Amino acid sequence: MTMSSPECWQHLGLTPTPDEREIKRAYARLLKTTRPEDDPEGFQILRSAFEAALWAADALRQAGPAPEVAEAPGRDTRDLNLEAQLRPHIEELARLNEQGTSEEALLALAELMVRFDLHTAKQQDAQLWSLFEDGMLWVCCDIAANHDDFLREAIALFGWTEPGNWLAEKDARTVEWLKLRLKEADALSAVDALLDQLERGEEGDASQQLAHLVEDEMLVNVDVRHLFEAELMVGLSELEPLPMVFSQRAIELFGWQRDYRHLHEYHPEAWERFHGRAEHLVV
Numbered sequence: 001m002t003m004s005s006p007e008c009w010q011h012l013g014l015t016p017t018p019d020e021r022e023i024k025r026a027y028a029r030l031l032k033t034t035r036p037e038d039d040p041e042g043f044q045i046l047r048s049a050f051e052a053a054l055w056a057a058d059a060l061r062q063a064g065p066a067p068e069v070a071e072a073p074g075r076d077t078r079d080l081n082l083e084a085q086l087r088p089h090i091e092e093l094a095r096l097n098e099q100g101t102s103e104e105a106l107l108a109l110a111e112l113m114v115r116f117d118l119h120t121a122k123q124q125d126a127q128l129w130s131l132f133e134d135g136m137l138w139v140c141c142d143i144a145a146n147h148d149d150f151l152r153e154a155i156a157l158f159g160w161t162e163p164g165n166w167l168a169e170k171d172a173r174t175v176e177w178l179k180l181r182l183k184e185a186d187a188l189s190a191v192d193a194l195l196d197q198l199e200r201g202e203e204g205d206a207s208q209q210l211a212h213l214v215e216d217e218m219l220v221n222v223d224v225r226h227l228f229e230a231e232l233m234v235g236l237s238e239l240e241p242l243p244m245v246f247s248q249r250a251i252e253l254f255g256w257q258r259d260y261r262h263l264h265e266y267h268p269e270a271w272e273r274f275h276g277r278a279e280h281l282v283v
Contacts, residue, residue, distance in 0.1 A: 008052035011045065013173035018060040022171075023053045029141050029177060082131050086116070090135035093150075097139060102147035109153065133158055137167075141174055148185035155182065186218050187228040195235040198243050207249045214253045229254050230266035237274035247278050 009016055012026040027050040036043040089112045096105040113119060121128040140146055140154050154160075160167045161179050168175045190213055197206040219225040233256075236247055251257055264271045 008049040008056065011049035012053055013171070014053070016056065016060065018057045020054065020057055023050065023057055025138065025141060026171070026173070027053075029174060079127060079131070082128055086131055086135055089115070090139060093136075094139045097146045097150055102149045105147050105150045106153060109150065137174075141177070146181070148188060151178075151181055152185060180221065180224070183218050183221060183224045184227055187224050188231060190218070191228060191231045191235060194232065195239070198236075198239060198246060203243045203246050206243070207246050210246070210249060210253065226262045226266075229256075230263055233263050233274055234267050234270040237270040237277070242274075242277045244278070247274075251278070 012023065012030065014022065014026055017023065027046070030046055034042045034046045089108075093105060093108055093112070096108055116128065116132070118129065118132055121132070136154050136158065137160075140151055155178060158167075159165050161175055161182065165175070194206050194210060194213075197203075197209070213219065213228075219228055229250075232250060236242065236250070256263065260271065260275075
């Protein structure tokens with residue numbers, strides 16, 4: 001399908017820009033929620049928006065700046081050299097997020113901070129810090145997976161989700177996505193904490209904590225809530241023995257006896273295992 005220029009920018013959540021990197025970043029971010037195998041029509045619309053935006057960006061570059069606006073100077077040699085030096089380290093961070101452990105990714109980030117003295121650069125070298133931030137934003141938004149602890153560290157380092165941060169004005173969709181990822185990470189951490197309590201035999205405390213979490217702002221978002229429920233169900237299905245009191249409480253609080261489709265879709269085998277072990281409960 002053919003998409004007009006105004007439509008493509010709106011669909012990608014961007015203002016018209018000649019910057020292909022910004023367009024590709026927005027496209028990669030949206031690909032995470034619009035996959036061709038799950039939503040062929042939505043993917044085709046997204047792809048059309050992406051292609052139209054690239055064409056429009058090329059037209060903007062060809063047109064050049066308005067006559068009354070002085071042309072921006074090209075990138076200086078230092079900028080190019082710094083980017084070349086940083087690139088392999090940024091790519092290694094991306095690789096470790098996809099294929100390594102959280103500890104390895106965080107260690108590599110710490111070593112990079114020391115190697116380029118980035119703590120000092122944050123205050124004294126805006127050029128280096130900007131290149132580093134751009135690379136980290138790519139790692140956190142454009143690759144297929146991120147370790148939760150790494151994402152938290154990056155967001156804390158750059159303040160991307162804080163009020164007044166430059167990213168909110170430039171790319172509000174990315175900020176909202178980062179906030180959602182933080183909530184997902186917090187939800188998964190909460191599940192881990194509950195399962196740890198259950199493994200220690202603290203079923204009563206875990207049941208009370210679950211009741212508090214159900215009312216927590218973290219679980220207001222439906223997608224985050226479903227992720228929390230599904231991961232909790234998977235964890236329960238693997239515990240020996242099954243904590244019956246806690247399981248009954250979870251069933252009641254989340255209404256699994258009425259609606260468990262999202263659990264079955266998330267992990268059919270785990271749901272069947274949990275359902276089979278808790279069949280005498282109200283499931």
